[in-house]
Amino acid sequence: MPSEAPFRSLPARVIVAGGGIAALELVVALRKLAGERVAIELLAPGEHFVYRPLLVAEPFGMGELPRFPLGQVLGDQRAVQRRGRLAEVRADAHEVVTAAGERLAYDALVVATGARTVEAVRGALTFGGPESVTLMRTLVEGAATGELRSIAFALAASAASWPLPLYELALMTALRAGGAQITVATAEDAPLQLFGQAVSRSMTERLARAGVELLAGVAPVEYADGALALEDGRRLTADAAVALPALAGPAIPGLPHDSGGFVPVDGHGRVEDVADVYAAGDVTAFEVKQGGVSVRQAQAVAECIAARAGTSLVPEPFEPLLRGMLLTGAEPSYLQWRGGESQQADSPLWWPPTKIADSYIVPYLVSRFQLSVPTAPGPGEADLMSSAPAGGDVPVRPGRGDG
Numbered sequence: 242m243p244s245e246a247p248f249r250s251l252p253a254r255v256i257v258a259g260g261g262i263a264a265l266e267l268v269v270a271l272r273k274l275a276g277e278r279v280a281i282e283l284l285a286p287g288e289h290f291v292y293r294p295l296l297v298a299e300p301f302g303m304g305e306l307p308r309f310p311l312g313q314v315l316g317d318q319r320a321v322q323r324r325g326r327l328a329e330v331r332a333d334a335h336e337v338v339t340a341a342g343e344r345l346a347y348d349a350l351v352v353a354t355g356a357r358t359v360e361a362v363r364g365a366l367t368f369g370g371p372e373s374v375t376l377m378r379t380l381v382e383g384a385a386t387g388e389l390r391s392i393a394f395a396l397a398a399s400a401a402s403w404p405l406p407l408y409e410l411a412l413m414t415a416l417r418a419g420g421a422q423i424t425v426a427t428a429e430d431a432p433l434q435l436f437g438q439a440v441s442r443s444m445t446e447r448l449a450r451a452g453v454e455l456l457a458g459v460a461p462v463e464y465a466d467g468a469l470a471l472e473d474g475r476r477l478t479a480d481a482a483v484a485l486p487a488l489a490g491p492a493i494p495g496l497p498h499d500s501g502g503f504v505p506v507d508g509h510g511r512v513e514d515v516a517d518v519y520a521a522g523d524v525t526a527f528e529v530k531q532g533g534v535s536v537r538q539a540q541a542v543a544e545c546i547a548a549r550a551g552t553s554l555v556p557e558p559f560e561p562l563l564r565g566m567l568l569t570g571a572e573p574s575y576l577q578w579r580g581g582e583s584q585q586a587d588s589p590l591w592w593p594p595t596k597i598a599d600s601y602i603v604p605y606l607v608s609r610f611q612l613s614v615p616t617a618p619g620p621g622e623a624d625l626m627s628s629a630p631a632g633g634d635v636p637v638r639p640g641r642g643d644g
């Protein structure tokens with residue numbers, strides 16, 4: 242990478258905007274890599290960090306969505322929170338403006354404010370946040386009692402940046418559904434196409450074994466009058482329809498963005514043509530919007546900042562490796578796409594076998610807050626405590642050389 246100038250002040254003042262997985266991975270990684278060479282301030286509106294990848298488990302009674310107090314997480318990392326929202330970046334002045342009008346100076350700014358969810362299939366239940374859990378639970382119960390005879394799970398092309406949750410919802414519903422017909426209608430040419438052919442093949446077989454009908458290569462458009470309308474004119478009769486949301490970028494004033502509002506970055510997370518500003522996670526223009534990708538991007542940014550703060554680290558670009566842990570209602574399945582190679586396995590392809598692999602933040606959450614992964618309803622959660630690094634002693638560069 243072209244060398245970037247060392248920071249003029251030490252500790253360097255780093256502002257992280259956002260309170261999701263990308264922001265917190267950045268905080269934990271940066272503290273680990275740069276030590277006291279950086280002063281970290283997190284600008285975020287909420288009091289909690291919500292671990293969204295486990296949202297799909299909640300409607301099925303497989304545990305509650307994990308939430309962690311930001312104050313404790315940041316306290317452990319010797320970082321502070323400023324409650325508020327990023328409203329504008331004034332890159333020439335090296336300052337951000339918050340929604341409340343405060344101006345905060347930085348040596349490095351990391352934007353990790355995520356994306357907005359928007360309805361992708363009109364009329365369907367959009368499953369994108371905690372607010373959709375109760376409705377989804379009602380649908381699952383309706384299918385289990387026979388009140389609903391058919392449910393369609395719909396993936397529009399605009400929602401395909403991370404399709405895994407749709408398949409998790411469909412498979413787990415099928416397991417509970419009794420006689421109800423479960424159908425997946427997807428704009429993808431094959432299920433989980435972004436993981437490559439081997440995963441698509443095994444996913445097709447898994448859906449068939451679970452009795453889930455698959456319609457691939459046809460975009461769902463709208464759910465109305467008891468039918469899911471497909472773009473080729475067909476109408477699929479269904480008592481209910483569930484869809485994943487599309488994502489919209491925030492188009493932050495002062496930063497470049499693409500037509501979707503997402504921030505363009507290079508492999509190190511540096512925002513195009515804006516010095517000292519980095520971005521990671523769903524806010525970036527990278528086409529896959531996933532927790533695992535978010536943490537890899539955050540790690541690449543942390544390495545750049547640590548190097549500029551005077552460590553001997555040589556920053557590496559983030560590896561666009563995809564790892565997905567598919568919750569099925571029984572044992573999970575492990576999916577991976579790495580260097581063009583597509584892989585599916587019923588035993589872990591990485592360790593510890595968490596939804597978000599190779600991160601600094603997840604082993605910390607496991608050892609500090611006993612985060613665990615639900616595998617089946619009721620008792621039987623996979624306790625990952627025993628596999629967590631002791632005392633938060635996280636290995637440097639967790640994403641390298643594993644798998």
Ligand SMILES: Cc1cc2nc3c(=O)[nH]c(=O)nc-3n(C[C@H](O)[C@H](O)[C@H](O)COP(=O)(O)OP(=O)(O)OC[C@H]3O[C@@H](n4cnc5c(N)ncnc54)[C@H](O)[C@@H]3O)c2cc1C
Nearest residue numbers: 259260261262263294326327354355522523530531532533
């Ligand atoms: C149902 C569902 C299931 C998923 N399952 C998986 C999975 O199994 N595995 C996986 O890897 N990924 C999964 N994902 C994707 C994953 O959740 C996202 O890719 C990930 O959360 C992105 O992290 P982020 O930190 O970039 O953004 P977010 O998680 O969206 O966090 C953004 C944060 O920024 C804050 N914020 C917003 N605007 C501002 C502002 N202006 N100023 C300051 N702060 C702001 C928000 O309050 C929030 O705290 C799933 C997503 C969904 C919706």
